[in-house]
Amino acid sequence: xxxxxxxxxxxxxxxxxxxxxxxxxxxxxxxxxxxxxxxxxxxxxxxxxxxxxxxxxxxxxxxxxxxxxxxxxxxxxxxxxxxxxxxxxxxxxxxxxxxxxxxxxxxxxxxxxxxxxxxxxxxxxxxxxxxxxxxxxxxxxxxxxxxxxxxxxxxxxxxxxxxxxxxxxxxxxxxxxxxxxxxxxxxxxxxxxxxxxxxxxxxxxxxxxxxxxxxxxxxxxxxxxxxxxxxxxxxxxxxxxxxxxxxxxxxxxxxxxxxxxxxxxxxxxxxxxxxxxxxxxxxxxxxxxxxxxxxxxxxxxxxxxxxxxxxxxxxxxxxxxxxxxxxxxxxxxxxxxxxxxxxxxxxxxxxxxxxxxxxxxxxxxx
Amino acid sequence: xxxxxxxxxxxxxxxxxxxxxxxxxxxxxxxxxxxxxxxxxxxxxxxxxxxxxxxxxxxxxxxxxxxxxxxxxxxxxxxxxxxxxxxxxxxxxxxxxxxxxxxxxxxxxxxxxxxxxxxxxxxxxxxxxxxxxxxxxxxxxxxxxxxxxxxxxxxxxxxxxxxxxxxxxxxxxxxxxxxxxxxxxxxxxxxxxxxxxxxxxxxxxxxxxxxxxxxxxxxxxxxxxxxxxxxxxxxxxxxxxxxxxxxxxxxxxxxxxxxxxxxxxxxxxxxxxxxxxxxxxxxxxxxxxxxxxxxxxxxxxxxxxxxxxxxxxxxxxxxxxxxxxxxxxxxxxxxxxxxxxxxxxxxxxxxxxxxxxxxxxxxxxx
Numbered sequence: 001x002x003x004x005x006x007x008x009x010x011x012x013x014x015x016x017x018x019x020x021x022x023x024x025x026x027x028x029x030x031x032x033x034x035x036x037x038x039x040x041x042x043x044x045x046x047x048x049x050x051x052x053x054x055x056x057x058x059x060x061x062x063x064x065x066x067x068x069x070x071x072x073x074x075x076x077x078x079x080x081x082x083x084x085x086x087x088x089x090x091x092x093x094x095x096x097x098x099x100x101x102x103x104x105x106x107x108x109x110x111x112x113x114x115x116x117x118x119x120x121x122x123x124x125x126x127x128x129x130x131x132x133x134x135x136x137x138x139x140x141x142x143x144x145x146x147x148x149x150x151x152x153x154x155x156x157x158x159x160x161x162x163x164x165x166x167x168x169x170x171x172x173x174x175x176x177x178x179x180x181x182x183x184x185x186x187x188x189x190x191x192x193x194x195x196x197x198x199x200x201x202x203x204x205x206x207x208x209x210x211x212x213x214x215x216x217x218x219x220x221x222x223x224x225x226x227x228x229x230x231x232x233x234x235x236x237x238x239x240x241x242x243x244x245x246x247x248x249x250x251x252x253x254x255x256x257x258x259x260x261x262x263x264x265x266x267x268x269x270x271x272x273x274x275x276x277x278x279x280x281x282x283x284x285x286x287x288x289x290x291x292x293x294x295x296x297x298x299x300x301x302x303x304x305x306x307x308x309x310x311x312x313x314x315x316x317x318x319x320x321x322x323x324x325x326x327x328x329x330x331x332x333x334x335x336x337x338x339x340x341x342x343x344x345x346x347x348x349x350x351x352x353x354x355x356x357x358x359x360x361x362x363x364x365x366x
Numbered sequence: 367x368x369x370x371x372x373x374x375x376x377x378x379x380x381x382x383x384x385x386x387x388x389x390x391x392x393x394x395x396x397x398x399x400x401x402x403x404x405x406x407x408x409x410x411x412x413x414x415x416x417x418x419x420x421x422x423x424x425x426x427x428x429x430x431x432x433x434x435x436x437x438x439x440x441x442x443x444x445x446x447x448x449x450x451x452x453x454x455x456x457x458x459x460x461x462x463x464x465x466x467x468x469x470x471x472x473x474x475x476x477x478x479x480x481x482x483x484x485x486x487x488x489x490x491x492x493x494x495x496x497x498x499x500x501x502x503x504x505x506x507x508x509x510x511x512x513x514x515x516x517x518x519x520x521x522x523x524x525x526x527x528x529x530x531x532x533x534x535x536x537x538x539x540x541x542x543x544x545x546x547x548x549x550x551x552x553x554x555x556x557x558x559x560x561x562x563x564x565x566x567x568x569x570x571x572x573x574x575x576x577x578x579x580x581x582x583x584x585x586x587x588x589x590x591x592x593x594x595x596x597x598x599x600x601x602x603x604x605x606x607x608x609x610x611x612x613x614x615x616x617x618x619x620x621x622x623x624x625x626x627x628x629x630x631x632x633x634x635x636x637x638x639x640x641x642x643x644x645x646x647x648x649x650x651x652x653x654x655x656x657x658x659x660x661x662x663x664x665x666x667x668x669x670x671x672x673x674x675x676x677x678x679x680x681x682x683x684x685x686x687x688x689x690x691x692x693x694x695x696x697x698x699x700x701x702x703x704x705x706x707x708x709x710x711x712x713x714x715x716x717x718x719x720x721x722x723x724x725x726x727x728x729x730x731x732x
Contacts, residue, residue, distance in 0.1 A: 080446060081476055081660040111446055111477050115661045151678055153687040158678055168621055178618060180611040184601070201606055210684025228682065234608045235550070235600055240567055241607070242600045245546040248693045249615075251678070252544060255534055259670045262662045266677055294447040295481045296628045304625045311632055312517055312524055312617070316594065318576025321519040327614045 006350040007342035008366045014039045016353070017054060019362045024061040025068035026090065034092040037123040042345070043338050044331040046179075048188030049124045052349045056121070057090060058356055065278045066090050066120050072097060079109045083261060084116045088280040091122030091143070099128040099141065099287045106137050106289035115256075116285040117263030121145065125165035126179035126331075132289045133167045133175055136298055140288040141165040144257040146270055148223050149183045150230045152239065152247040155210030157223055157230035158266045161186055162253035167328075169292070171302035173309040177328025182250035183231045184243075187223070190216045190231065203236035205229065212237050257284035372716040373708035374732045380405045382719070383420060385728045390427040391434035392456065400458040403489040408709050410697040412545075414554030415490045418715045422487070423456060424722055431644045432456050432486050438463060445475045449627065450482045454646040457488030457509070465494040465507065465653045472503050472655035481622075482651040483629030487511065491531035492545035492697075498655045499533045499541055502664055506654040507531040510623040512636055514589050515549050516596045518605065518613040521576030523589055523596035524632045527552055528619035533694075535658070537668035539675040543694025548616035549597045550609075553589070556582045556597065569602035571595065578603050623650035 014035045021031035034057070042050030060066035070087030072094060077083075082101050086094030098116040105112025122128070125141045132139025145160035161181035168176040185204045193200055194216035207213035208228035222229045234246030258265025264282025271279045292301045309326050317324060338344075345353075350366070357364035380401045387397035400423070408416030426432035436453030438460060443449075448467050452460030464482040471478025488494070491507045498505025511526035527547035534542040551570045559566055560582035573579035574594035588595045600612030624631030630648025637645045658667045675692050683690060704710075711719075716732070723730035 076661060078476055078660055083661045109446070110444055111479065113477065113656070150684075151681070151690050153684055154678070154681050154690045155684045156681040158681055164615075166618055168618075176617070176621065178614040180608070180614060182611075184608050203607055206684065210682075210687070234611055236607060241569055241602060242546070242550050242612075244691070244693070245548075245600055246608075248544040248546060249530075251542070251693070252532055252534075255542065255671070255674070259667060259674060260658070260661050262666065262670070265670075265674055290479070292626070294444055295442060295449045295626050300628065301625060304628070304631075305621070308621070308625060308631055312520070315517070315520050315522040315524055316576075318516070318519055318521045318572065321576070324517050324520045325610070327610070327617070 004347060005344035006347055006366075008345050008350070009342050010039060010043065010339055012366055013042075013051060013343065016357070016362070016364070016366060017051060020054065020058065020356060020360055023360045023362055024058065026061070027069060030090065030093045033096045034090050037092040037127045040127050041124045042343050043335040044124070044126065045334045046124050047346075048186060051345070051353060053123075054356055055352055058360070060120060061090075063278060065280055070094070080105050080111050080113065082114045084114060086116050086119035088118055088120065091120040091283060091285070094119040095122035095128050095141075095143075095285050095287075096131075098285055099131050099139070099289075102287040102289040103132055103135055103137060106132070106291050107135060110291045110294040112289045114287045115261040116287070117261030117282070118280065119263070119283045119285060120281045121283060122285060124179060125163040126167075126177060128287060129165040129167040129179070130177065133169055133177075135289075136169045136292065138169075138290040138292060139167040140286070142253045142257050142286040144254045144265060144269060144284055147267060148187050148231045149233055149250055150206060150210065151251070152233065152244045155206060155208070155228045157226065159233070159247070159250045159254060160269070161231065162250050162257070164249065164253060168305065169302055170305035170309060171299070173306045174326065174329055174332050176305070176309070176326055177331065179328070179331070182234055182246055182253060184234050184236050184246065185231060187220075187231065190220055194220060203232065203241070205231050206237065256286040260284070260286065370713060371710035372713055374711050374716070375708050376405060376409065376705055378732055379408075379417060379709065382723070382728070382730070382732055383417060386420065386424065386722060386726050389726045389728055390424065392427070393435065396456065396459045399462045400456050403458040403493045405709075406493055407490045408711070409701040409704050410490070410492065411700045412490050413712075414552060417711070417719060419489075420722055421718055424726070426486060427456075429644060431646055436460070446471050446477050446479065448480045450480060452482050452485035454484055454486065457486040457649060457651070460485040461488035461494050461509075461651050461653075462497075464651055465497050465505070465655075468653040468655040469498055469501055469503060472498070472657050473501060476657045476660040478655045480653045481627040482653070483627030483648070484646065485629070485649045485651060486647045487649060488651060490545065491529040492533075492543060494653060495531040495533040495545070496543065499535055499543075501655075502535045502658065504535075504656040504658060505533040506652070508619045508623050508652040510620045510631060510635060510650055513633060514553050514597045515599055515616055516572060516576065517617070518599065518610045521572060521574070521594045523592065525599070525613070525616045525620060526635070527597065528616050528623070530615065530619060534671065535668055536671035536675060537665070539672045540692065540695055540698050542671070542675070542692055543697065545694070545697070548600055548612055548619060550600050550602050550612065551597060553586075553597065556586055560586060569598065569607070571597050572603065619652075622652040626650070626652065
């Protein structure tokens with residue numbers, strides 16, 4: 001491990017974050033869940049959504065965008081559906097409650113669909129769909145997010161990298177865990193290219209005129225200032241490689257998260273006061289859980305999942321390739337490794353955690 | 367319109383197809399539905415799934431792969447779910463019944479999810495999700511299909527171009543109608559490039575070694591003989607442009623269509639006897655319908671859909687572009703045009719319809 005990193009351990013890292021949230025007024029259990037979501041992102045190698053974002057939540061709680069003791073309200077409810085007003089809670093707190101409700105409904109009635117509005121950034125989508133997996137349910141988790149993505153043929157950022165996560169249980173094989181943004185690349189990746197002084201692959205992003213652009217610094221600065229251009233949807237520029245499909249999926253996630261919940265969507269997300277102060281984010285989430293045994297016996301289904309997974313993994317590889325992956329596999333392996341060997345945090349992130357600890361008055365001994 | 371085409375009209379074309387199916391032993395109403403699905407594909411510009419495929423169904427009915435008077439069985443049922451055994455019906459017949467059941471369940475109980483197994487090719491996915499739209503429901507239609515697609519890092523065709531269709535109602539604007547294959551390009555497009563002697567864009571397909579390949583003839587022949595290589599998932603080759611995401615969506619559709627129904631999946635689809643005779647296809651479908659008003663008032667939702675659609679469509683265009691589309695818009699416009707001006711059928715397709723008419727003994731006067 002290069003000196004660029006500091007090794008930290010799962011339990012103390014989670015517990016440190018929990019203490020920071022508690023100091024900010026978040027009840028103990030909510031503070032734990034929020035921290036668990038952040039650390040799970042690091043464990044699964046999605047460090048852009050890990051503890052590196054602690055400051056974002058710390059700031060959000062400080063400036064009132066996120067509410068530490070929210071009044072979450074169930075606005076509408078049936079045995080199989082609910083609409084939850086998140087009360088501007090931490091997205092993880094509203095998200096956990098929403099998915100928990102979907103799971104309980106599915107366990108009792110076969111299906112649970114819960115729409116959550118008036119929430120905030122909820123971290124990795126996969127955390128919530130993985131909750132369903134513990135009960136052998138199919139799990140779905142969607143959210144809209146900060147607008148970084150341009151629609152096909154457009155040049156204004158009007159869509160988030162709006163992720164889709166779906167989990168499906170298997171028997172002896174690892175489960176299928178899709179957790180993907182609907183953009184061709186994430187903002188985090190553009191930032192990595194920028195730091196390394198590398199050019200972007202053409203097809204990732206556009207410039208202020210809406211033309212393909214390989215300069216990550218220019219794209220990032222344009223996104224921040226909304227000067228035009230941004231990240232392209234999955235499938236890239238135009239329609240030749242299916243960019244309109246990625247745009248369609250991205251928009252779908254925005255509709256199911258933002259419009260179904262009656263919360264924010266596209267450029268109505270992350271509103272600000274006229275003098276530039278941030279208001280509650282109006283992020284929406286969509287959660288669903290589904291019982292397999294309403295269709296066929298669970299054991300049979302899981303055995304067939306194993307069979308399907310093995311046929312894919314054991315099939316012939318492209319020249320130069322050694323392995324075919326099932327979705328989630330890389331992340332499970334990384335999680336096991338990091339739990340065993342510790343999580344490598346960038347020193348910059350580590351130092352920032354320390355600064356937060358000082359600011360908030362929590363002992364720091366990671 | 368060039369001389370390559372023959373203009374035909376919606377009603378007589380549908381009625382002609384219906385008569386062919388009736389002659390093959392399909393009951394009148396089922397024959398009508400199957401014909402409507404085919405003609406709707408032509409009307410919406412997806413001519414690869416239109417009446418050009420009549421011969422495929424004609425042959426399927428003749429050789430027993432498709433059953434004209436199937437015994438469809440509801441294997442399991444609750445007020446919100448069902449598993450339907452299609453009895454090797456025409457995919458359109460099993461699909462229409464499955465979606466109809468999902469719609470009825472949703473209208474009564476809020477949600478309907480119906481899994482269909484032991485079916486056949488059902489035509490365009492969008493036909494079924496559009497059925498939900500007539501009732502102001504959110505509609506979802508998925509199916510697995512003939513394996514033409516290689517998984518990321520693999521070189522065997524193990525996945526279909528497995529489409530995703532989702533429809534969402536709007537108020538005054540056209541509804542959102544996603545109807546996309548999860549591959550970067552369809553087999554039909556490769557065939558067009560082949561006919562025109564054009565090279566494929568790199569990132570669409572791979573050769574027998576699993577390397578990027580721009581020769582459509584070679585790719586098509588490799589797919590047919592399963593020599594290795596095939597179409598790439600949405601996002602293209604490897605992971606740089608998100609090919610693993612397209613692969614994940616493609617696999618998800620296969621799981622929800624094939625594994626959930628306990629029917630075929632990946633290379634278990636389209637089985638043959640040891641001496642090469644085709645057996646029932648074992649295609650699976652997944653249908654869902656969802657009532658918006660279980661979450662929020664329908665009118666409010668639809669008004670917000672209009673607002674979202676307008677913000678996207680009215681946003682600044684990329685240089686050189688004049689229009690931002692919402693999904694389904696192009697297809698609705700084409701349908702209106704073709705209903706008004708007639709459907710342009712390739713002469714080759716027209717001649718084939720005539721040959722089928724002669725073979726089956728149905729008058730031909732299109």
